[in-house]
Amino acid sequence: MSLRDVALRVLPARLRPLALKHRELLKFGVVGSVAYLVDNGTWYLLKLTVLEPKPVVAKAIGVILATIVSYILNREWSFDTRGGRERHHEAALFFAISGASLFFYTAPLYVSRYVFDLEQPHVSALSQEVADFLFGSIVGTVIAMVFRWWAFKKWVFPTADARAPRRDRKLGKLVPYTGPTGVVDHTPSKN
Template structure:
């Protein structure tokens, strides 16, 4: 039994029912929190060392590393009960969706840095870093998270049964149309 299963089993019945209904979302959030820490740590190490004048590049690099970790954790844990796609097709879709997500996460940082010019010497070191954190890791991650959860669930790790049900409904509708026109 996994750690999450043990925690969910100890919840009061109404909360347990809610957690059971949103199990994938809870696991997705745990993976997100883990990769957030990885992303944040790598970003600031890069930004305060070799990428001090290129925060957007540092954000894209840290985001890319976090995406690789995210793929492994989401594939093997969050969406382990889903599938139906070949692994290479699934990986291609995951990295395409995640690449868009990394761009969405970097966009507010770019606006903050180059449109609003919240960079030194225009602002203090502290203001620059607070602006970077808010734009890249709060606004950017909210944009990325909403897009990625929807896209992962819909296209990358689809529910195989839902696809079969949709296909069946399409066939039924097709047959009804043909019978109605006969």
């Protein structure tokens, strides 16, 4: 039994069709959760050690590492049937959009620290950490996530059903697959 089957069995019956309909968004959310852990784990590790005086730089490094993880997981799992571009073009667009979203990740933290002065000695250490978490981890992540979801579907993976599902490519199954042209292709995708 696959993980997907287990997850669907746990859901109430009336939510299953909704989960199947929005599976791409749900997968994107899971990938985002993994990237969130990589981002924040790296950020806190750096900002509480070697980059203590530079929390925005530490956040940027965490976002960059999380972006690399995100590309691999999104391409191979979240958007496994989407495509429409050559891989190098797709990767370049993914990282360009992720680079642009770096602004959305770090701007709220910058505003918190340097516009609202929510840093020591203006506030307590606890207040600084709470503000950093709220602005850097919550507000920035939500804004960037909405932007990335929209941009990835629009520019990076624009064509739905451009590739056979990953499980069919992996197994080398000869499954009837209707590509973006609408023509049935009986060979596994080589992507």
